[in-house]
């Protein structure tokens with residue numbers, strides 16, 4: 001990435017406003033006015049052939065008329081002129097184009113937009129937008145946008161795909177008292193996208209936390225790559241989480257791959273923390289900006305009210321950091337600084353009698369104690385106490401410990417006095433929230449941050465016993481006869497080449513052949529119809545399990561063919577597969593999609609009704625580590641079934657995790673070939689006994 005060019009875009013030393021206007025209310029006027037109002041120190045060059053001067057700035061007919069160098073051009077002219085302007089900017093040696101003008105891909109003019117990008121690139125320029133509000137930066141006194149003012153000062157930076165939302169957030173930073181350094185509108189992301197912007201913000205010394213509003217990524221895999229390398233916390237609000245296009249999907253996985261579930265996993269894999277809604281984006285941005293990650297899981301809560309203490313305890317569990325009893329030595333120590341009728345167990349209840357002194361002393365002891373990984377201080381406004389005084393005593397106690405690698409968050413429940421005190425706390429580096437649940441959510445984000453950061457260090461599982469050529473041979477055979485999907489048997493051959501345990505099988509095309517294969521494989525066995533026109537074989541009466549005799553093989557051979565014909569008259573039938581019968585086991589499903597955003601993505605869930613009805617599945621973008629595979633097993637609702645319930649033995653989760661990784665490795669390695677696939681069911685046995693893939697399907701990519 002060319003940092004110099006991106007610096008020119010996000011931190012320009014001089015700007016041209018192309019389409020600058022003297023008319024109040026026009027964007028070309030507002031941008032110029034904003035540059036002036038924000039006291040931007042760089043060169044400002046309005047471009048407008050019809051004016052000599054606007055807002056006191058000398059006006060130029062063309063960027064080429066400007067003698068000084070221009071880092072960035074903010075383009076506000078109508079869409080039809082943009083292309084020519086880009087040529088002029090290119091000749092001038094401009095680095096970055098901030099294209100505010102709309103009317104491109106968002107109205108269907110994708111090609112036109114792509115032409116602009118190609119043109120910009122041909123001059124070595126980068127293009128932000130089009131269809132953006134602009135870029136705002138407090139540390140550069142730069143409001144290169146038509147948003148009314150720079151945001152409330154702070155050290156988070158926001159990247160927003162929605163311009164209107166960015167302007168709304170800009171105003172809210174003041175009412176909420178949550179500070180930002182930069183607001184970056186990326187609009188249609190025709191060139192500069194989330195990954196580029198995250199990468200640039202990671203090296204920006206004024207940004208401590210990267211906050212994203214995402215509608216859809218164009219560059220999912222690169223976001224994962226860049227996110228994993230980023231040294232700063234990233235928090236994202238993703239909108240549009242409803243599943244779409246599911247009905248058209250041909251496989252189980254296709255219909256279960258709701259975008260929101262894939263995004264959820266992909267964000268975690270990118271080390272990005274998710275926010276639930278706009279409020280939550282603010283709340284999490286604040287805590288991630290001000291506080292370090294929480295490295296352990298012991299949270300100590302100190303409160304002056306039992307009610308908020310209980311609320312916080314409930315929330316702690318909800319946000320994945322259930323409270324534990326404080327260790328005895330900590331309790332003993334705390335008891336010295338609180339009334340005898342209080343409680344030191346956790347939450348530590350100082351009672352309504354608590355004043356500044358008790359808060360100070362207990363916060364200090366709690367923060368210093370090695371068992372405590374994070375501290376949550378709650379306070380309900382009382383008649384006898386001054387919230388600001390309490391706030392100051394908390395800050396003083398924290399400072400006196402000198403500790404910087406443990407987080408603290410605060411919640412004050414009260415009125416204006418409490419609001420003021422909380423503002424003071426935030427200004428002094430301690431995140432404070434009106435609700436105890438919000439405070440717990442915030443510290444939960446710090447725990448999440450610590451965890452997903454650790455996870456990004458894990459390397460994906462690698463296998464050297466893979467026979468890629470064998471897999472390609474099977475795939476190419478099918479392609480050569482004009483097919484875009486594989487039979488069950490072929491799919492299993494591909495699976496086997498990647499080390500997945502599949503049932504042994506052979507396709508018979510006559511009754512006698514069926515009998516001879518049956519004798520070779522041995523009883524009991526399974527017989528199934530082989531036809532690419534029949535998706536669900538059992539629905540067509542095309543599956544016979546537990547076949548035990550030669551007579552039955554003959555009988556079922558004919559029955560299966562008859563059923564298939566009855567089910568779908570014109571179905572092209574390849575034969576009947578004679579297959580080793582796997583013993584009964586817990587049924588799970590593995591599947592994959594080639595997601596349009598993230599590429600090869602694996603799905604795992606319990607099979608049977610669990611997958612059909614409950615959609616109890618989880619996703620990962622391939623490839624990933626064995627540890628991630630194990631986490632997938634725990635993520636589904638049905639996790640206890642794999643762990644062994646009611647005296648049943650645990651299932652072979654080790655083997656399952658290995659198979660999941662191999663599957664992920666396969667779809668990653670063959671992502672040019674496999675568009676969708678599933679193994680349904682996979683039968684999982686008791687610990688140590690492994691598993692077997694009973695059914696397999698692979699759909700090929702269109703070539």
Ligand code: ADP
Pocket residue numbers: 503526528535536537538539543545579580581582583680681694695696
């Ligand atoms: P489909 O999903 O197309 O209906 P399957 O191949 O999954 O067909 O077969 C239906 C069911 O039969 C499976 O869910 C499984 O319970 C059982 N089955 C299929 N193949 C085998 C096998 N080789 N060993 C044991 N059971 C099998």
Ligand code: MG
Pocket residue numbers: 680681695
């Ligand atoms: Mg099946």
